[in-house]
Amino acid sequence: MKRAVSRACVRILLTYLLAMCCSFASGGDRWVVQAQRGSLLLYAEFDPDTERIWAELAEVDAELLEATGIEGTSGRVEIVLFSTRQSYLQYLSGRVPQASARRAIFLKNGEISQVYAYNSRSLAVDLRHEMTHVRVHQHMPYAPLWLDEGLAEYFEEEEAARPRSSRREAVRWKARVGFSPTLPALEKITAAEAMGADEYRNSWAWICFLINDSADSRQLLRSYVRQIHRGEAPGRFSEYAATENSGLLSRANSYFRKMTFPLTFASSGE
Ligand SMILES: [Zn+2]
Numbered sequence: 001m002k003r004a005v006s007r008a009c010v011r012i013l014l015t016y017l018l019a020m021c022c023s024f025a026s027g028g029d030r031w032v033v034q035a036q037r038g039s040l041l042l043y044a045e046f047d048p049d050t051e052r053i054w055a056e057l058a059e060v061d062a063e064l065l066e067a068t069g070i071e072g073t074s075g076r077v078e079i080v081l082f083s084t085r086q087s088y089l090q091y092l093s094g095r096v097p098q099a100s101a102r103r104a105i106f107l108k109n110g111e112i113s114q115v116y117a118y119n120s121r122s123l124a125v126d127l128r129h130e131m132t133h134v135r136v137h138q139h140m141p142y143a144p145l146w147l148d149e150g151l152a153e154y155f156e157e158e159e160a161a162r163p164r165s166s167r168r169e170a171v172r173w174k175a176r177v178g179f180s181p182t183l184p185a186l187e188k189i190t191a192a193e194a195m196g197a198d199e200y201r202n203s204w205a206w207i208c209f210l211i212n213d214s215a216d217s218r219q220l221l222r223s224y225v226r227q228i229h230r231g232e233a234p235g236r237f238s239e240y241a242a243t244e245n246s247g248l249l250s251r252a253n254s255y256f257r258k259m260t261f262p263l264t265f266a267s268s269g270e
Contacts, residue, residue, distance in 0.1 A: 039074050044081040046119055053079075056124050057131050060155050064135055067211050068151065069222045069229075073138040075111035079127070081119065088118035106133040113138065129156035140228045144237065146186035149195060150203035154211070159261075162208075168259045171205045175256035181205045183238045183249070209255045212262055220245055 033044040037054045064070045082088035085103075092099035096116075099105045104117035104126040115130040117123060132152040136143050157165060171181065181202030189195060195203075210221040220241055227234040234240045241249050 040077045040079060042079045045083040045087060048081055053127060056128055060128050060131050061135065063155060064132065068225050070135050070139045070225060072135045075113060075138055077134055078114045080114065080116045083119050085118050088116065092116060104130050106130045108137050125156045141231060144187065145189055145192065146203040146206065149200055150207035153200055153204035154207045162261045167201045167204055170201060171256055172259050175253060180253045180256045187236045187238060205256060208259060209252050212260060213251060213255045216245060217248055220248060
């Protein structure tokens with residue numbers, strides 16, 4: 001996937017947010033559209049296809065829950081859409097310098113989550129990506145970076161688009177010549193700024209494997225997420241997986257050579 005502007009999203013959980021939520025909510029005429037669906041509030045400088053946005057985000061919620069057990073809370077999610085990249089940058093650059101390198105950004109402070117993005121052909125993908133981060137961080141007190149970004153990259157695409165993903169061929173080709181993504185290398189990365197295109201793609205590939213290889217792999221992902229959700233500390237996933245299901249990770253290389261996407265998720269029976 002083209003990444004001219006990185007979407008390395010962020011755990012910017014800072015004072016910026018407090019400063020921002022007051023200023024944007026009182027934006028007066030700035031917002032052409034203000035809409036609400038449950039705990040989601042949308043503010044836009046232009047007239048977006050609001051029904052499509054709600055449908056895309058509901059799809060992410062449903063798939064995330066089914067595949068991983070990740071479930072959003074009722075905490076407020078404010079989605080702020082700018083009409084142009086310039087407008088997005090003007091609004092955010094002084095407050096969140098990291099936004100300038102990204103097409104969209106996710107911020108969280110306590111129970112309030114915010115997503116900032118701008119109108120473009122990839123808006124739906126960007127919103128699906130950022131909403132995945134919102135749900136991950138609502139559900140889990142912390143999330144390993146590879147897991148957080150891997151899930152966001154995975155769910156940013158609609159189910160039907162995943163087998164056609166440009167990343168799929170890259171992973172398959174590399175795996176067939178002996179360069180499969182290695183999880184311990186990804187687990188060592190702790191700063192989003194250290195994630196480049198390869199690291200995003202490799203994180204995505206690992207999530208593809210865990211969700212799609214087998215009921216066992218999916219179950220392992222779900223149980224790891226559940227432990228963190230409960231406040232436990234399962235450690236690095238590679239070590240957790242070796243303890244819980246010692247043969248599982250050895251299947252990853254053969255998955256990466258195929259990169260298949262079953263059409264439906266099997267029920268985990270949980
Ligand atoms: Zn992200």
